[in-house]
Amino acid sequence: xxxxxxxxxxxxxxxxxxxxxxxxxxxxxxxxxxxSRAKAEGIFTDDDLHTxxxxxxxxxxxxIDAVADLIPAVKPQIAMYEQFGTPGMIAYWRTVRYAHExxxxxxxxxxxxxxxxxxxxxxxxxxxxxxxxxHNIRVYDADFATVNPYLGTDGIKPFIxxxxxxxxxxxxxxxTSNPSSGEFQDVLTKDGRPMYELVGEKVAEWGRLSMDGQYxxxxxxxxxxxxxxxxxxxxxxxxxxxxxxxxGAQGATAQDLAGFFKADGTGAIVNSSRGIIAAYRKERYSxxxxxxxxxxxxxxxxxMIEDLRSIF
Amino acid sequence: xxxxxxxxxxxxxxxxxxxxxxxxxxxxxxxxxxxSRAKAEGIFTDDDLHTxxxxxxxxxxxxIDAVADLIPAVKPQIAMYEQFGTPGMIAYWRTVRYAHExxxxxxxxxxxxxxxxxxxxxxxxxxxxxxxxxHNIRVYDADFATVNPYLGTDGIKPFIxxxxxxxxxxxxxxxTSNPSSGEFQDVLTKDGRPMYELVGEKVAEWGRLSMDGQYxxxxxxxxxxxxxxxxxxxxxxxxxxxxxxxxGAQGATAQDLAGFFKADGTGAIVNSSRGIIAAYRKERYSxxxxxxxxxxxxxxxxxMIEDLRSIF
Numbered sequence: 001x002x003x004x005x006x007x008x009x010x011x012x013x014x015x016x017x018x019x020x021x022x023x024x025x026x027x028x029x030x031x032x033x034x035x036s037r038a039k040a041e042g043i044f045t046d047d048d049l050h051t052x053x054x055x056x057x058x059x060x061x062x063x064i065d066a067v068a069d070l071i072p073a074v075k076p077q078i079a080m081y082e083q084f085g086t087p088g089m090i091a092y093w094r095t096v097r098y099a100h101e102x103x104x105x106x107x108x109x110x111x112x113x114x115x116x117x118x119x120x121x122x123x124x125x126x127x128x129x130x131x132x133x134x135h136n137i138r139v140y141d142a143d144f145a146t147v148n149p150y151l152g153t154d155g156i157k158p159f160i161x162x163x164x165x166x167x168x169x170x171x172x173x174x175x176t177s178n179p180s181s182g183e184f185q186d187v188l189t190k191d192g193r194p195m196y197e198l199v200g201e202k203v204a205e206w207g208r209l210s211m212d213g214q215y216x217x218x219x220x221x222x223x224x225x226x227x228x229x230x231x232x233x234x235x236x237x238x239x240x241x242x243x244x245x246x247x248g249a250q251g252a253t254a255q256d257l258a259g260f261f262k263a264d265g266t267g268a269i270v271n272s273s274r275g276i277i278a279a280y281r282k283e284r285y286s287x288x289x290x291x292x293x294x295x296x297x298x299x300x301x302x303x304m305i306e307d308l309r310s311i312f
Numbered sequence: 313x314x315x316x317x318x319x320x321x322x323x324x325x326x327x328x329x330x331x332x333x334x335x336x337x338x339x340x341x342x343x344x345x346x347x348s349r350a351k352a353e354g355i356f357t358d359d360d361l362h363t364x365x366x367x368x369x370x371x372x373x374x375x376i377d378a379v380a381d382l383i384p385a386v387k388p389q390i391a392m393y394e395q396f397g398t399p400g401m402i403a404y405w406r407t408v409r410y411a412h413e414x415x416x417x418x419x420x421x422x423x424x425x426x427x428x429x430x431x432x433x434x435x436x437x438x439x440x441x442x443x444x445x446x447h448n449i450r451v452y453d454a455d456f457a458t459v460n461p462y463l464g465t466d467g468i469k470p471f472i473x474x475x476x477x478x479x480x481x482x483x484x485x486x487x488t489s490n491p492s493s494g495e496f497q498d499v500l501t502k503d504g505r506p507m508y509e510l511v512g513e514k515v516a517e518w519g520r521l522s523m524d525g526q527y528x529x530x531x532x533x534x535x536x537x538x539x540x541x542x543x544x545x546x547x548x549x550x551x552x553x554x555x556x557x558x559x560g561a562q563g564a565t566a567q568d569l570a571g572f573f574k575a576d577g578t579g580a581i582v583n584s585s586r587g588i589i590a591a592y593r594k595e596r597y598s599x600x601x602x603x604x605x606x607x608x609x610x611x612x613x614x615x616m617i618e619d620l621r622s623i624f
C-alpha cells in the first residue's frame with residue numbers, strides 16, 4: 001500500500017494529507033442546523049449524538065469534495081468520532097468510504113496498540129478483515145493505521161501480518177509532534193542515545209517484514225515540530241516512509257520539513273488538520289466566511305502545497 | 313473513584329477483576345445460534361457483525377450474572393468489541409451498563425492516548441461526558457480507562473482533568489504483561505535505571521493531581537508476569553493503585569503477586585480474562601461443558617479468589 005501512496009503523491013505532486021479532525025466548534029452553524037433536522041435512525045442513537053455524527057459526516061463530505069483533486073490522502077482522527085458513540089463511528093465509516101470513492105488513500109489515525117491477540121483484533125478492525133461465521137468482513141477499512149509502540153514487537157507484529165495479508169500499512173509513533181513528547185521519547189539511554197532512535201531502529205527492522213517498492217508498509221510518525229530529530233531518523237530509517245503531523249496550527253513550517261524527505265523528494269507526507277478544515281476562521285481566509293468553509297479549505301490546501309513545493 | 317474500588321474490593325474480600333474479552337472462539341455454539349436468530353436492527357449492521365455483537369453481549373451477560381456477587385469489577389477489552397464495528401460497540405456499551413446495574417465497577421481497557429485535544433475527546437468518550445448542543449452526554453461511561461503514556465504529560469493531563477470533573481480514574485501502562493514489553497520499557501537510561509521506573513515515577517507525580525483517599529485516581533498497569541519489577545514499582549509509587557493483568561492464562565501465580573500489594577493487603581487488583589471466561593474449555597472445569605460456561609466461570613473465579621487469599 002505504501003507504493004500506492006507514493007504513486008498518488010507523485011501524481012498530485014503534493015506530499016500533503018488533510019486531517020479530518022472535525023472538532024464540533026469547527027463546524028459552521030448551517031451544517032449543524034441541517035444535521036439536527038436529519039431524522040435519527042437506528043438503535044441507541046441519542047438525538048444529540050446523532051446530530052453530532054451527522055454534522056461531522058456532512059462537514060467532511062464537503063471538505064473532501066473541495067480538496068480531493070489536489071491531494072493523495074486524508075487522515076481522520078478517530079477520537080473525534082469515537083467521542084460521539086456509535087453515531088460518531090458511523091460518521092467515521094462513511095468518511096472512509098466516501099474518501100475511497102473519491103480516489104483518496106485513508107490513514108486512520110487510531111493510535112492503537114496492545115498485546116498479541118488484542119492488537120490482532122484492532123488490526124483486523126481497522127485495516128484488515130474480521131472473521132465472523134466463515135465470512136471475512138472489512139469493518140472500518142482504512143488503508144493505513146497509526147500504531148503505538150510502547151508494548152514492543154508483540155503489539156506490532158499482528159499489525160504487520162494483517163498488512164501483509166491485505167496490502168495495507170501502518171505508521172508507528174516514533175517522535176510525536178506534541179510539546180511533552182520528549183518526556184519519555186527523548187530520554188537518553190545508557191549508550192547516550194535518545195529513546196526515539198531505538199524506536200526508529202526497531203521500526204526500520206520491522207519494516208523489512210513488509211517491503212513494497214522503495215519503502216516499507218511499516219512507516220513512522222515523526223512530528224514536523226522536531227526537524228533536528230527527523231534528520232537523524234531519516235538516516236536511521238532509510239526505507240521508512242514518514243507521516244509528519246504538526247505543520248501549520250502546531251507551528252512547523254516548510255523549511256522545518258526539508259529533512260524529512262530524501263534527496264529524490266520522496267519519503268514523507270505532511271499532515272495539516274485545523275489549518276485546513278478550520279481555515280475559514282483564520283484572517284487570511286476570512287473572505288470565504290462560514291458558508292464558504294469548504295472553499296477556504298481548498299484555498300488553504302493550495303497554499304500548503306505551494307509552500308511545501310518551495311522545499312525542493 | 314479509586315476509593316470506591318478499594319471499598320468494593322474489601323467488601324468482597326477479593327482483589328479480582330474479570331476480563332470480559334470474549335474472543336468469538338470462546339463463545340459456545342448455543343449462544344451464537346440464539347444470537348443469529350435475534351433480528352438485526354439499526355443502520356449499517358451487517359448481519360454477521362450484528363450476530364457477533366449480539367453473541368458477545370449475551371455471553372457477557374451470563375458471565376456477569378454468574379460472578380457479580382463474588383468480585384468488585386470487570387474489565388472489558390474494547391478491541392474485542394471494536395472489531396465488530398458499531399454492533400460491537402453497542403455490545404460494549406450494553407456490557408458497561410449491565411455491569412453497573414449489577415453493582416460492578418467497570419475498567420474500560422481501551423489503551424488510548426494522544427496529544428492534548430485528542431486525548432480529551434477520548435477521555436470524555438470513555439470516562440467523562442461529551443458536550444453536544446449544550447448537553448453533556450455520558451457515552452461509554454466506564455469508571456476507569458487504561459491509558460498509554462508514550463506521548464508524555466500532554467497525553468495524560470486531559471484524562472486527569474476529566475477524572476477530576478467526573479470522579480473517575482485511569483490506569484497508565486507502566487510495565488505491560490507481554491513477553492516483548494521489555495524492548496522499550498526495560499531499556500536502561502543513562503543513569504542506569506530502566507525506562508519503566510521513569511514512567512512509574514511520572515505516574516506517581518501525575519497521581520498527586522487526583523488523590524482520592526489512600527490512593528490516587530491515576531493508577532498503573534503492571535503485568536503480573538513481572539514480579540521483580542513490580543516490587544520496585546510498589547516502592548516508587550506508594551500512593552498508586554496497580555492493575556495487574558497476566559494471572560492465569562499468561563502464566564503468573566499468586567506468589568508472583570505478593571509484591572504488588574502493600575503491607576495492609578491493599579494496593580492492587582488482579583485481572584484474569586481467558587482463565588475465567590473460557591474456563592469451561594480447561595480440563596479442570598470440563599465437567600460443566602459448553603452449556604455450563606457461566607458456572608465454570610464462577611468456579612474458576614472462586615478458585616482464583618481463594619488462590620489470591622493465600623498470599624496474605
